[in-house]
Amino acid sequence: MAIFEVRGGNKLSGNITPQGAKNEALQILSAVLLTEQPVEIHNIPNIIDVNLLIELLKEMNVKVSPTGPNSYVFQADDVNVEYLQSEDYFKKSGRLRGSVMLAGPLLARFKKAYLPKPGGDKIGRRRLDTHIIGFERLGATFSYNSDTGFFALKTDELKGCYMLLDEPSVTGTANILMAAVLATGTTTIYNAACEPYIQQLCNMLIRMGAIIEGVGSNQLIITGVQKLQGTTHTMLPDMIEVGSFIGLAAMTQSDITIKNAGVASLGIIPEKFRQLGIQLNINGDDIHVPAQERYEIQTFLDGGVMTIYDNPWPGFTPDLLSIVLVTAIQAHGTVLIHQKMFESRLFFTDKLIEMGAQIILCDPHRAVVVGLERAKQLRGITMSSPDIRAGVALLIAALSASGKSTIQNIEQIDRGYENIDGRLQALGADIKRG
Numbered sequence: 001m002a003i004f005e006v007r008g009g010n011k012l013s014g015n016i017t018p019q020g021a022k023n024e025a026l027q028i029l030s031a032v033l034l035t036e037q038p039v040e041i042h043n044i045p046n047i048i049d050v051n052l053l054i055e056l057l058k059e060m061n062v063k064v065s066p067t068g069p070n071s072y073v074f075q076a077d078d079v080n081v082e083y084l085q086s087e088d089y090f091k092k093s094g095r096l097r098g099s100v101m102l103a104g105p106l107l108a109r110f111k112k113a114y115l116p117k118p119g120g121d122k123i124g125r126r127r128l129d130t131h132i133i134g135f136e137r138l139g140a141t142f143s144y145n146s147d148t149g150f151f152a153l154k155t156d157e158l159k160g161c162y163m164l165l166d167e168p169s170v171t172g173t174a175n176i177l178m179a180a181v182l183a184t185g186t187t188t189i190y191n192a193a194c195e196p197y198i199q200q201l202c203n204m205l206i207r208m209g210a211i212i213e214g215v216g217s218n219q220l221i222i223t224g225v226q227k228l229q230g231t232t233h234t235m236l237p238d239m240i241e242v243g244s245f246i247g248l249a250a251m252t253q254s255d256i257t258i259k260n261a262g263v264a265s266l267g268i269i270p271e272k273f274r275q276l277g278i279q280l281n282i283n284g285d286d287i288h289v290p291a292q293e294r295y296e297i298q299t300f301l302d303g304g305v306m307t308i309y310d311n312p313w314p315g316f317t318p319d320l321l322s323i324v325l326v327t328a329i330q331a332h333g334t335v336l337i338h339q340k341m342f343e344s345r346l347f348f349t350d351k352l353i354e355m356g357a358q359i360i361l362c363d364p365h366r367a368v369v370v371g372l373e374r375a376k377q378l379r380g381i382t383m384s385s386p387d388i389r390a391g392v393a394l395l396i397a398a399l400s401a402s403g404k405s406t407i408q409n410i411e412q413i414d415r416g417y418e419n420i421d422g423r424l425q426a427l428g429a430d431i432k433r434g
């Protein structure tokens with residue numbers, strides 16, 4: 001198992017460009033199954049989860065031709081849906097969350113699909129009810145094999161309907177949307193997720209010939225069409241990487257410019273880091289984070305302790321709470337981090353406490369961070385990366401700490417961050433892959 005060896009304490013400087021968005025890529029790559037025509041996609045991040053999904057598409061007989069370092073053309077004109085019943089698919093698809101989104105397009109085009117046991121981060125229960133109930137409402141039937149954990153879905157015809165989702169699931173919305181674009185009649189998805197990656201998917205589908213109203217809102221109205229055509233699509237910058245780099249700069253007192261950060265699509269993210277007291281200078285599409293010795297966590301207007309919590313878009317993404325938490329360690333002041341969506345995402349704080357952070361884990365969902373105000377540096381330790389975002393939070397802690405840290409299980413980090421060691425070395429970080 002690969003490790004990172006980090007010698008912390010270096011102040012970093014320079015420019016860093018975020019990769020294409022991981023969670024957008026997983027939706028967009030699934031959508032190539034909706035047409036027999038070529039689809040050209042740019043700014044695809046070279047990360048484990050995305051490469052695994054590309055591998056699954058290849059195994060399904062989709063033609064995959066690289067056209068540049070992060071660009072590919074996909075053509076799904078001879079799809080082998082039966083591959084989805086193979087042992088190999090069972091094994092590989094369970095390794096990432098994104099594979100669930102192959103189901104919507106397959107059901108729409110080939111009238112059958114298989115939904116794997118959800119993979120991805122082990123950050124709490126991750127149910128598929130929204131996906132399955134949505135497909136059922138469109139006219140699919142499902143059976144569940146408790147030995148394999150697979151749902152088999154089939155339909156004679158998908159028919160549009162009105163549905164109010166139980167929760168605005170991101171992958172659930174993408175899945176139902178991709179099924180509905182080829183259904184007969186009109187589908188209304190109310191309480192839909194509406195984050196920029198869903199908007200990107202909608203806009204791609206519209207370019208392919210789909211009819212979708214309400215893009216960017218929580219109500220999508222889709223008029224089904226018989227066929228979709230090829231298109232070209234470019235992924236947005238990864239907003240979770242942008243937030244990770246802001247946290248990294250603040251914790252390590254570094255002067256970093258995040259180039260082409262996709263500022264217009266960051267929503268409330270910059271504001272949350274400002275609530276930690278971090279100065280951000282936005283110049284066009286770049287974010288300059290100056291070296292900051294001191295940053296002071298704001299209080300609420302009534303003087304109450306700041307709380308930062310997750311919510312579906314346009315609320316704050318749960319994927320950045322681990323980064324906000326680690327960044328608060330050297331702040332002046334106190335913050336309550338409340339992770340509402342996932343119940344196992346804060347346990348990594350025990351490693352931060354071992355490094356010297358002042359954190360009280362109140363329960364699985366809430367942690368209070370009392371800033372050290374740089375009176376004490378964290379100390380390097382050996383630790384293991386439990387999930388993508390906790391992994392990067394631990395990496396940020398290690399880069400700010402005195403002495404050597406070893407981070408194990410870095411495959412978790414590689415799932416979502418492209419060549420992170422190389423890009424951090426270019427900023428002056430002492431990090432080695434072992």
Ligand SMILES: CC(=O)N[C@H]1[C@@H](OP(=O)(O)OP(=O)(O)OC[C@H]2O[C@@H](n3ccc(=O)[nH]c3=O)[C@H](O)[C@@H]2O)O[C@H](CO)[C@@H](O)[C@@H]1O
Nearest residue numbers: 023026097098125126167168169170171172312318319341
């Ligand atoms: C591949 C991908 O795109 N993964 C993202 C996607 O996962 P994913 O689509 O799997 O996440 P969902 O949006 O379905 O929901 C995530 C969790 O939050 C809970 N929930 C959701 C909505 C809500 O209003 N209340 C609530 O408690 C759900 O029950 C679930 O346990 O969206 C998550 C939420 O932004 C992100 O963390 C993941 O990185």
Ligand SMILES: C=C(OP(=O)(O)O)C(=O)O
Nearest residue numbers: 097098120121319388389
């Ligand atoms: C939780 C995440 O990913 P996934 O849904 O792919 O596990 C994440 O990107 O932070």
